[in-house]
Amino acid sequence: MNFNRKHLLGIRELEASEISHLLDTADSFRDVSKREVKKVPALRGRTVINLFFESSTRTRTSFEIAAKRLSADAINISVSTSSVNKGETLLDTARNLEAMAPDCIVVRHAMSGAAHHLARMGKAPIINAGDGSHEHPTQALLDALTIREYKGRIEGLKVAIIGDALHSRVARSNVHLLTKLNASVSIAGPGTLVPDEFAELVDNGLRVERRIEDAIEGADVVMILRIQRERQQEAFFPSMREYAVHYGLRMDHLKRAAPDAIVMHPGPMNRGIEVSSEIADSSRSLILDQVTNGVAVRMAVLYLLAGGARNDADEKGH
C-alpha cells in the first residue's frame, strides 16, 4: 500500500488504507525525534513553505520542526509580516511563492476551502494545516496515532467528542477519520454548537448527544474541543461560566467512561472552561503526547508529499 496523492487537503476523501499507511509511516518517524541527532537526510535540498494566515504556535512549530528533522529548508510566513497586508489575494501570494520553486506549501487559512483553492489553481503540493471550520487533517492523524499508541487500535473503540463542534475543523477531521477506521463516535454539546444535522456528516458511526454524560458513558477516548471564540460572531451560549458548568469536563464525568479512558485536547486549552485543570494535568490526559506525535505525523506527511519525482520508477535493490 502506498500513498500516491499530490496533496493532503482533508481526511474525508481518504481511503481507510491510506490513513493506516500514513499512521504506520508516522510510527516509524517517531524514532527520529528520540535520537541525539534528530535529523535524517530524506528531504535534503527540498523547500517547505509554511504559509499561515491564522495564528498558530503548535502547528506551525510542529511543521517547521518536522521539515527540519527531514533536512528540508522550512520558510515561515505569517500574515502579520506578509504582503497580504498590502492587498494581495491568497492566490497571488501562493503563485509568487511557487515562482520560487518550493516542494510543498503548508497552508492555514480562516476560510474553509482555502487549501483546496490553492491545490486546484497552483502547482506545488499543498498540505492543509487548517481551513476555517472545515478540516485539519494532520491534527486528526496525530490524534489517531496517539490513540493507537495507548489503545493499540482504533477499530471498535468508543470515542466521545465534547464541545464546539460547529466551528471545529478538528472535530470534522476526527469524525471522518475515526468512523472510517470503524470507531463509534458520539459528539456532545449544546444544540447551538452541536446541531442535530452533524450526525449526517458521515453515513454511520456518529451519534449526537445533548448531555456530556450520555456521550461519555463507556467511552475509551474523550476528546475535548476548544471553545472557538474567534469564530463566534453571535451568542451561541449565555456565558463562558454557564458553558463551563454544563459542558466543561471534570473528574466526576470520567467515572462514566471506561476505567482506562484517555483524555485528549487539540490545544490551546481554555483551562476551567472546556476542561478542568485537574483533568488537564492528570495522568489520563495525553495532551502533550499529542504534541509529540504531531511532529512524527507531519514528518510522515512531508516525506510522502514533498519527496519529489512523481513518476513510477521501481524500488531499487542492494
Place this chain on the structure above:
Amino acid sequence: MDFLEKARIMDSARINRALARLASEIVEENHGAGDLYLVGIRRRGVPLAERMADKIADLEGDRPPVGVLDITLYRDDLSTVGAKPIVNRTELPGDIESRNIVLIDDVLYTGRTIRAALDQLIDYGRPRRVQLAVLIDRGKEHRELPIQADYIGKLVPTKKSEIIKVMLQEFDEEEGVVIVERPATETT
C-alpha cells in the same frame, strides 16, 4: 514479472554452514564477543543477524546485542523514485558508542545500501569500528562506491541482468539462494 530461475546456489544447510563460519571468523577477528554489536539491515539482514548472534552465543557464551537498521531515509535515490518507499523502524538498543559493530546484509551489490547504513549508524553514535558481513557478494565489478565486505558467505560473480534472490524462512516459503534472470525489457 516472470523471472527465470538459472541456478540454485545455496540451500538451507549451506546457508547455515556459511553463517557458522562467518560467526567464528567474526569472533576470531574481534578477539571474542565482548564489544561486539550486530546490526541487521532490513529486511533480510535482520534474521541473518539474529542467527549469527545465536551462533556467536554457542561459541562464546555471550550473545551480542542485535540492532535493526531501516536505511530508507538515508537512500540516495529518494528524490528519483516515484512512490515513496515504506519507512520501517530502526531499533538500536543500548549504546553503539565504542562498540565493534558488524553490519549484516544478505547481498552486497552496488554498495549504496551500505553507504546509507554507515551514514545512519554515525547519526546514532561513534562506534569504535564498523565491519561488514554479507551472505552473498556479487563481486567487485558491480560496486559503485569504494565499499568491500570483511566477511563473505559466498562470492557469486554475476551479470547485471541477473538478480540474486535470498529466501529465508522468516519471510519466504522456502529457504535458499537462487540466481534469476531479469526479463530483457526491464531496466535496472
